[in-house]
Amino acid sequence: MPTARREIWHDPALPHVESRRACHSRACYKAHSHPTFSIGAVDAGFSRFTGAGRGETRLTPGTLVMVPAQRVHACNPEPGQAWSYQMLHLNAEWLQRLRLESGLEAGAPGAPARISRSPRLYRQFCALNELLFSAAAPLEKDAALVAFIGDHDFSAHQCLAEAPALAPSMLAELLERLQHQDLAAVTLDGLAAQAGLGRYALIRAFASATGMTPHAYLLNARVNQARELLRQGVELADVAYRLGFADQAHFQRVFKAHAGVTPGVYRQRPNHKVMS
Numbered sequence: 001m002p003t004a005r006r007e008i009w010h011d012p013a014l015p016h017v018e019s020r021r022a023c024h025s026r027a028c029y030k031a032h033s034h035p036t037f038s039i040g041a042v043d044a045g046f047s048r049f050t051g052a053g054r055g056e057t058r059l060t061p062g063t064l065v066m067v068p069a070q071r072v073h074a075c076n077p078e079p080g081q082a083w084s085y086q087m088l089h090l091n092a093e094w095l096q097r098l099r100l101e102s103g104l105e106a107g108a109p110g111a112p113a114r115i116s117r118s119p120r121l122y123r124q125f126c127a128l129n130e131l132l133f134s135a136a137a138p139l140e141k142d143a144a145l146v147a148f149i150g151d152h153d154f155s156a157h158q159c160l161a162e163a164p165a166l167a168p169s170m171l172a173e174l175l176e177r178l179q180h181q182d183l184a185a186v187t188l189d190g191l192a193a194q195a196g197l198g199r200y201a202l203i204r205a206f207a208s209a210t211g212m213t214p215h216a217y218l219l220n221a222r223v224n225q226a227r228e229l230l231r232q233g234v235e236l237a238d239v240a241y242r243l244g245f246a247d248q249a250h251f252q253r254v255f256k257a258h259a260g261v262t263p264g265v266y267r268q269r270p271n272h273k274v275m276s
Helices: 092-101 119-132 138-151 168-180 188-195 199-210 214-231 236-242 248-259
Strands: 005-010 017-025 036-044 047-050 057-059 064-067 074-077 083-091 114-116 272-275
Touching: 017 036, 017 119, 036 092, 036 119, 064 119, 083 092, 083 119, 092 138, 119 138, 168 188, 168 199, 168 214, 188 199, 188 214, 199 214, 214 236, 214 248, 236 248
Parallel strands: none
Antiparallel strands: 005 017, 005 272, 017 083, 036 064, 036 083, 047 057, 047 074, 064 114
C-alpha cells in the first residue's frame, strides 16, 4: 500500500498565499470554511464534494473546485479509498484587490463553490503549485500567482446556486459577530435575540444558510484563529487557552478534524513532509 504523504508550504515573504499537497490520503474532513478563497485540485482517486450547491458532487482526477471565503464545504475520498489532492488558499482581501484590477469577480463570501473540469486549467494550476513548492525566489512565485489569477475568470465555471434561509443583511450581522466577538462570550440566546428568532428556529435557519450550526461555526472560527496564532509561533497550550478550549487535547482533536493535521505538525517550518 502506498505511503500517505502531506506537504504544507507558506512563506513570510508571501503572507497572502498558502498551499498544501496530499498523496494517497484517507483523511476525512468535517464540513468547514476558511477565511480565504481556496482552489482545490484532485490529482488521483475520486472524492465527494459538498459546497457547490444542493447535494453532493463526485470529483474525478483533473477536477478543480474554487471555494469563496466563508463557504462551508467538505471534500472526502470515496469510502475505503485513498485520493491525492492539492489545495491553494488565497487571502480574500488580497484577491479582491487583484481581481478588481482586472474587472473580474473573485466570488462573494459564502457564495457557492464553482467546479472546473478543464484539463488546461488543471495543468496550469499544477504548474503554479509546483513553482510555489520549489526553491524559486518569492518574486517569481508571486508573479506567477498574479498571472494565474488574472488569466482566469472563476465566475465562468459551473455553479449550482442556492438561496440562503436568512436575509443576507441578518446573516452578515451574525457572521460578523461570530468572527469578531470574544468566542467564549457568544451564546445561543444572544444570537437568537439578535436575529429575532427562537433558539430552535435560529439553529435551523443558520444551518440552512451556512451549512453549520452556530456551535460548529464557532469551532471552525476557532480553528481559523488557531492557524494564525500557530503561524506566529504561539505555543500550543497558549493557543488552546486563548481560544477557550477545555484543554490542549480537546484543541488538538478539533484542529485535526478541521485541518487534517495536528497543531504541532501545522506549525512546523515550510516545505516539511508528514508521513501518515
